[in-house]
Structures are given as C-alpha cells and as structure tokens.
Amino acid sequence: MINSGIKWMFLIIGATIGAGYASGRELWQFFGPESGLAIGLFAILFSFCIYVILLISFENSATHYLPVLQKIVGKRLSGLYDAMIILYLFSTTVIMLAGSGATLQAFNFSKWWGIGLISALLIVVFIWDIRGIVSLNTFILPLLIGGLLYVLLLFNMQQDLSLFPDLNHQSNWTAALPFTALNILPLIAVLGAVGNQMKSKVEIWIASIGSGAILGTISYIYNGSLIQISEEILLYEIPLFAILKHYPYIMFLFISILLWIAIFTTAASGILGLVTRFRSFVKGPFWLLAALTIVLMLPLTSLGFSTLIQYLYPLYGVLNLYVLSCLLLYPIINKFN
Template identity: 70%
Template sequence: MWKSGFKWMFLIIGTTIGAGYASGRELWQFFGNESGLAILLFAILFSLSCYVILQISHEYKSSHYLPVLRIIIGPKLSYIYDGMIMIYLFSTTVIMLAGSGATLEAFHFPFWLGIVVIVIPLILTFVWDINGVLSLNSLILPLLIVGLLSTLLIFSFQENLSFIPDLSKQRNWVAAFPFTALNILPLIAVLGAVGNQTKGKGELWIASIGSGVILGSISYIYNSSLIQISDQVLLYEIPLFAILRHYPYVMFLFVSVMLWLAIFTTAVSGTMGIVTRVRNMFTAPLWVLSAVILLIMVPLTKIGFSTLIEYLYPLYGILNLYVLSAIILYPIINRYKMEQK
C-alpha cells in the first residue's frame, strides 16, 4: 500500500512541479505577501481534489481521463473540457520542448540539441508503457524535491527567515482557488489514466495527503524566500536565480539541471495525458504514439508561444474554477444520490 501510494504521489507531484513552479515564477504570480493562509488552503484543496479524481478513476478502472471527466462535470460539458485538456496538454508540452532548447542554448549549445536531448528520453520512457512513467517519476522526483528544498532551506537559514506567518495579515487567501484550479486539468488527464492500476483506497489517501503536504510545504518555504528578496525578483526572468545571485557558479549549474528535470517531468505528464487519451483510436504501442505526437510538436517549438500563454493560462484558470467546484462538491452530491436510492 505504501509503495503504491508513493508511486501515485510522485506522479501527482511530477505533474504539478513544472518549470513555472520550480522557477518560482508561478508561485510569485499567485502568492507573495500575506499568503500563508492561501498556501494552507491550496494544500487542503489540492489533497481533496487529488483524492476525488483518484477515487473516481479507481472506481471506474479508467485507462484515460474522459470517463473521469464525464463523472465530474457531466457528459455534455465533458466534450468541451476534453478539447480544452488536449489543447492544454499539447501547448504545455510544446513549451516544455522549447524550454529544453532554450536551457541548452543558455550554455551555448544549439537550440535543436536541447530538443533532441528531451525528445529521445521522452519516447524511451513510453517503451515500458505507463510503468515507464511511474518508474521514472519515482527516480527523478525525490532528487528534484530534495534539491529544491535544500536550496531554499540553505538560503532561509543564511537569511535567518522566520516561517511563522502573521495571522492578522492574510488578505491574499483567495489566491488559493485560482492556483489550485490551474493545476486541475493536467491532474485529471494524468490520474484518469491510472485508475485501472490502483489497488485500494489506502494508497489513494497516501498519494493525496502526501502530495498536498509536500507541495504545500515547498510552496510556503519558497514563497517566504521570495518575499525576502521581493525587490530583486522583478529583475530576474527566473525568480530562483535571484535567490542564488550571491552563490557560486556551480549552484547555478545545479539549479539549471534541476529546472530541466522539472521541464522533463512536465513534458512526460503532458505526453502521457495525450497518448493515453488517443490510444484506443490507434492500435500502436504508447512509445510509437508518443514519437508521432512529439515529431508533430518539434516544428512548433520555433513559434512564439508567449502570446498564447498570456491569454490561454488565465482563461484556463477561470474555466477550471468550475471543475474545481465540481470536484469539491462531488463527495457531497454523490453521497446525497446514494441516500436517495
């Protein structure tokens, strides 16, 4: 039970900790000052959402996200959100591929080499089907979590940061809802694909609570660190580099590798969501489907996606609030239906 619970927990964390989160940009955009309560609410809402999605996928033994989506928001709306999820996963994965190219470009390597470096391991991951993704996450995520936490804690201790929030100043608590909502669609896409592999409810609780506690803790420590250097954050495209501005070059190299791993885990989750959704339409192994999809994506990495993301992400944040509400209310509505029978 514990082993399976940690397996799903790492899958959840790997889906959530993308380049935006790991770099600090996403956290700073939503949180900042007076956000201690917001981050606590996020951890609670996130754990609840994960459990509801996992419970539905487990109950219906789903192998892709559409059955889960239909249960949560109904058959009519599920067609709209199905299209939204595919666009979201596709665009996010393209951006991750471009991010890999840009990362290696920063070290004076060709952009195309950065694309090759991420595409080949992505395809190889799916040679072992879903188990390849789960094994990879179990290997990479502990390293990513320990690396990020170590960097933040070293900075916090050096700066003598206090982690005790001022409870009288928590005006940004509402940020918990759009931040949680933004992460809902990829969670449905990924967790909906593993329902036929879950064994019992114990592992679902471990995965849900564990991921909420870990992400909530990292988010709080990260946000507290960024508040300490708030005057410097705006000067950096990647806020994490503002934390490391007085550190030796080897730390920048270490963090760059860590950010690439975050990019890779997000690309894996995005590709997994797409290939598990279309696998019933084509009689081909997952690695072949992933290879075809990734080859379609590669030419698009040269297109500027900043405008797309500028409008797409806020739109998803708003539309996902409905899905988040449906997930939170699902246990209540489902129990009421059971009592009526």
C-alpha cells in the same frame, strides 16, 4: 500498498512540479506578498481534489481520463472539458519543451539543443509505456524535492527570514482557487490513466495527503524566497536562477539539472494524458504516438517560456474553476445520487 501510494504520490508531484512551478515563475504569477494563507488553502484543496479524482479513477478501473471527467462534470459538459484538457496538455507540454530550451540557454547553449534533447528522451521513455514514467518519477523526485528544499531553506536562513506568515495581512488568499484549479485539470488526465492499476483506497489516502503536504510546504518556502528577490525576477526567464546566483557554480549546476528533470517528468505526464486519450482510436505503440505529438508541438516552442506562462496559466486557472467546484461538491452530490 504503502509503496504503491508513494508511487502515485510521486506521479502527482512529478506532473505538477514542471517548468512553471519548479522555476518559480508559476508561483510568482499567482502568489507573492501576503499569500501564506492562500498557499495553505491550496494544499488542503489540492489534497481533497486529488482524493476525489483517484477515487473515481479507482472505482471505474479507468485506463484514460474520459470516464473520470464524465463523472466529475457530467456527460453534457465532458465534451467541452475533454477538448480543454487536450488543449491544456498540448500547450503546457509545449511550455515544458520551451522550458528545457530556456534552461540550456542559461549555460550559453542554443535553446534548440534543450528542446531537441528533451524531445528525443521523451520518445525513448515511452518505449516502456506508463511503467517507464512511474519508475522515473519514483527515482528522481526525491532528489528534486530534497535539492530544492535545501537551497530554499539555506537561502531563507541566510536572509534571516521568518517561516511563519503574518495572519493579519493575507489579502491574496483568493489566489488559492485559480492556482488549485490550474494544477488539477492535467492531473485528471494523468490519474485517469492509472485507475486500473490501483489496488486499494489506502493508496489513495497516501497519494492525496502526501502530495498536498509536500507541494504546500515547498510552495510556501519558495514563495517567501521569491518575495526577497522580487526586484530581480524581471531580469530572469527562470526566477530560481536569481536565488542560485548566491551559491557556488556547482550548486547552480546541480539544481539546474534537477530543474530540467522536473521539466521532463511534467512533459512526460502531459504526453501520457494525450497518448492514452487517443490510443483507443489511433493505433500504434506509445513511443510512436509520443513522437508524432512532439513533432506537432515543436513550432510553438518559439513563443518563449515566460510568455506562454504569463498568458496561458492565469487563463486556464480561471476556466478550470468550474472543475474545481465540481470536485469539491462531488462527495455531496454523489451521496444524494
């Protein structure tokens, strides 16, 4: 049960730490100065919402997200949010593909090499259905988390930064709400596809608390690092590279590879949500449906990585606030029902 809980925890983290998050662009879009309290609230809200989603998915033995979504927002609004999830997963996976292109551009390759590489590997991993994605996350996420924390903590020590926030100056605490809402909607799609594979509620507790604690810790340290290079962020498509310039090239190369893998795991999670949703009425193997989905996405990658995040992420964060409120109130409403 513990191993299974850790497996789902890595699936959650892998779906969250993608191009926007791991690059620092998404964190800077919502947080910045005076956001220590906001990040703490995010970790708590995130864990609670994940617990509710996993519990609903487990109790309904779900194989795709629609039954879970209906429980959360009701049948009347489920159609609207079903369309929103499809649009969200589609557009954010486009962002992941564009992020892969931006990563390889940092090494003076054409962005189309990065987009083509991730597209081909996404099709390959879906030959093993859901098991391929879960196994990939369990193997690579500890490396990503460890590598990212190492670089950020080393940067904080070199800059002599304090890890404790000034609680008298936390004006940006409300950012916790749209940031949590932004990251919750795609996880409904991903976790709604694995309800029939969970065996007990112990797995749910481990996955929800563990993912919230890890993401909250990384977010807090990462945001503090970005504040120190705020004047340089505008010069970089991927803010993490502004931090990595202080280190030897081998460190830059290592973290860039892990960043690309984080992009890959989130893209795989997005396609997983889409494929499991449509597989009930579009017949075909996982890899073929994934290939067709990617072909539809490719023309949109020309919009650019930071441009997509700048406009789409805040919009989704606001639109998803209703889903967040439904998740927070679900235990109370369900008790009365």
